[in-house]
Amino acid sequence: MMNKKVCLRYWISFLLLALLLVILVLWNVNSGSVSLSPREIVKILLYREGEDTALHIIWDIRLPRILSAIILGGALSVSGFLLQTFFGNPIAGPFVLGISSGAKLVVSLVMIFLLGRGILVGSGTMILAAFLGAMISMGFVLAVSHRVKRMSMLVVCGVMIGYICSAVTDFLITFADDSNIVNLHNWSLGSFSGLNWEHVSLMAAVVFITLFIVFFMSKPIGAYQLGEGYARNMGVNIKLFRLALILLSSVLSACVTAFAGPISFVGIAVPHLVKSLLKTAKPILVIPACFLGGGVFCLFCDFIARTVFAPTELSISSVTAVLGAPVVIYMMVRRQGKGM
Amino acid sequence: MKEFYIYTQNMTVGYGKQPLIEKIEIRLRRGEILTLIGPNGAGKSTILKSITRQLSLLGGTVYLDGRSLEEMSGREMARRLAVVMTERIRPELMTCQDVVASGRYPYTGRLGILGEEDWKKVHEAMELVYAGDLACRDFSQISDGQRQRILLARAICQEPEAIVLDEPTSFLDIRHKLELLTILKQMVREKRLAVVMSLHELDLAQKISDQVVCVHGNVIEKYGAPEEIFSDSYIEKLYGMTRGSYNAAFGCLEMEPAQGSPRVFVIGGGGWGIPVYRRLQREGIPFAAGVLHENDVDYPVAKALASRVITQRPFEPVGEEAYLQAAQVLKSCEKALCPIPVFGSMNERNHKLKELALRQGILLDNPGKNTYNER
Structure with missing residues (x-):
């Protein structure tokens, strides 16, 4: 009994996102400081045949980077969507609420501490550290949200938390041992570079398991969109549900921060764009679409980051900010106009 | 007690640990409407929230369909009791149809996808409140009167045996107040619903209710049929009216008279x-x-x-x-x-x-x- 036109819209939206993703993947594979002909690339991708350097560039540098951008971008968008559901406000996101920055701070601390003692930091440790940081920031945000009724104040607090964390991180990096600074510095600005297959498989495992759980929560998330009262009446265990939202969104944004550093505004801009595209907020559609959309968005941003001023690379966060912040500003202005 | 669909025993309600109203005993059969009246802040919403398990009880028990509410699972309760709350909701990008469809929650599977049968129920519910034409309209862009009708449809679509409504007529103009309550009364008759609600409009409360509960100063001051409750002097006392008067027969308010000897x-x-x-x-x-x-x-x-x-x-x-x-x-x-x-x-x-x-x-x-x- 669902409207046919509406159904068609969903199909087209998903196809469009998938198509964009495929195009961007090909485009990204094909672009970089070393230029390769399409024929060579096809050969390398399908048959793993070709020149050693080319093989290495495609398989060990470009592909992991592309996959990371998709997985992490998707994770970030879904994390944003969960936070927006939690706070009942479309301007909530892991970056504005200071959660990414909190994760960044703890990761830097752990890295500096361990590297200083000559211990290599594994990806798992990074994720754990980032998760811890995300939870600490989230704790602050929640404490504040109990005291302030207005969402705008909460966002201001989140931004402040973000600034404090970033400042402390910068401070730490400035005084860290030289050998690690370059690496740490790049990471702390946000970048998809330097990720290998091991990283990709770990992030894929964490993100996909989390997304699987999130997807199966789309029913209570849908009920929660009508407000806590109605959700409770529907039989949703509100305490458990809210806890799950916090944990899942923190895991996702922590995973992103651990691998690529803080990435701004994707968590707000993408869910908004996706919802406008689908013309619905139904979680069962928005969650997968957010993942796809986040992948598309980050892949595109990463493409810009590494090609516009090549060989110099921009930090991914500057690019996402330039593209994402206007969307966020537009949303705020529109909401203000509606008197909310 | 079996004849009653909703009843409470020694119920104490309040926020946090502070009891607000104690020893509440209400009894309601299916097909009846019970209305809470009383001044602002007397605790009407607190009682309603406690009956719907939005607030935990500070004492006593609420029975629904012969079983203690606390022992019921969320789904069991959702299939028996629906709510229409007073807080305004403004869900993002939801059509009226989507809002009504959310009432099917306790009947759908793990992913909450509605089947053919469910959609039929959704459309039936919308027709019942005369809102069939609103189906594809954005919920945040309809009038208050339409919004309340849609929320009522949502509750009906949940196929409950009882509905709890918190001030369903606030924000509505007289036409929509009457319309909503008429539809509600019709539902109660046709589907033998038990309805508990709070109302500010005494005149309407008097006309639509089978039982009236007067909440005043941390107690249930009076409980009975509207004929027993609505006298001029009692209503004035209930609301602590010091200026003007209330006419129970007409259900209207009068301003206070001019003072002095007649001119x-x-x-x-x-x-x-x-x-x-x-x-x-x-x-x-x-x-x-x-x-x-x-x-x-x-x-x-x-x-x-x-x-x-x-x-x-x-x-x-x-x-x-x-x-x-x-x-x-x-x-x-x-x-x-x-x-x-x-x-x-x-x-x-x-x-x-x-x-x-x-x-x-x-x-x-x-x-x-x-x-x-x-x-």
Whole structure:
């Protein structure tokens, strides 16, 4: 009994996102400081045949980077969507609420501490550290949200938390041992570079398991969109549900921060764009679409980051900010106009 | 207790650990409407939230369908009890149909996808509240009246046996208030629903409810059929009214009368007096009204607004005694008004009063004009 036109819209939206993703993947594979002909690339991708350097560039540098951008971008968008559901406000996101920055701070601390003692930091440790940081920031945000009724104040607090964390991180990096600074510095600005297959498989495992759980929560998330009262009446265990939202969104944004550093505004801009595209907020559609959309968005941003001023690379966060912040500003202005 | 669909035993409600209202005992059968009335902040919403498990009880038990609410799973409760809450919701990008469809939650599978049967129920519910044409409209862009109807449809779509509504008529204009309550009453009759709700409109509460609960000052002050509850003096006490009065028979409010000895005498009756009384009250002029039969429509209004009312027992012609009293008062007034155009056998003496006023030279002939304040 669902409207046919509406159904068609969903199909087209998903196809469009998938198509964009495929195009961007090909485009990204094909672009970089070393230029390769399409024929060579096809050969390398399908048959793993070709020149050693080319093989290495495609398989060990470009592909992991592309996959990371998709997985992490998707994770970030879904994390944003969960936070927006939690706070009942479309301007909530892991970056504005200071959660990414909190994760960044703890990761830097752990890295500096361990590297200083000559211990290599594994990806798992990074994720754990980032998760811890995300939870600490989230704790602050929640404490504040109990005291302030207005969402705008909460966002201001989140931004402040973000600034404090970033400042402390910068401070730490400035005084860290030289050998690690370059690496740490790049990471702390946000970048998809330097990720290998091991990283990709770990992030894929964490993100996909989390997304699987999130997807199966789309029913209570849908009920929660009508407000806590109605959700409770529907039989949703509100305490458990809210806890799950916090944990899942923190895991996702922590995973992103651990691998690529803080990435701004994707968590707000993408869910908004996706919802406008689908013309619905139904979680069962928005969650997968957010993942796809986040992948598309980050892949595109990463493409810009590494090609516009090549060989110099921009930090991914500057690019996402330039593209994402206007969307966020537009949303705020529109909401203000509606008197909310 | 089996006959009752919702009942409470020794229920104590409140926020946090502070009990607000204690020992609440309500009993409700299916097909009945129970209405909570009482001043703002008395705890009506607190009671409703406790019955719907939005707030945990501080004591006692709520039984739904013969079982303690606390032992029920979320889904079991959702299939029996639906709510319409007072907080305004503004979900993002949801059509009215989506909002109504959310009522199917306790019947759908793990992913919450609605089947053919579910959509049929959604459309049925929307038709029941006469909102079929709103299906594809954005929920945040419809009027308050439509919104309440959609939320009612959502509750109906949940196929409950009881619905709890918290001030469903707030924000609605009179047409939509009546419309909503009429639909609700119809549902109650057709689907044998048990309804618990809070209302601010006493007149409507009186007309629609089978039982009324008066919440006042941390207790249930009165509980019974509307006939037992609605007396002028009790309602004034319940709301702590100090200015003006409440008329239970008409369910209307009257402002407080002007103070002082009467300056204008109004010869009224048959409804002709009411607009004149109201006008004098508005202009702050104390007046006397007479001679009115105690069953005249003018009488309750005159009683609320006049500083003096001279009356006659029902079904008797106006007698000599009442006439003399009225004449005495009239003579002491500065002006007299006679809005009634006709006299009959029952109020012959009022005609005499009019002539007396004329002889005294104080009768104003056109009560429609703003001439009372002339000195």
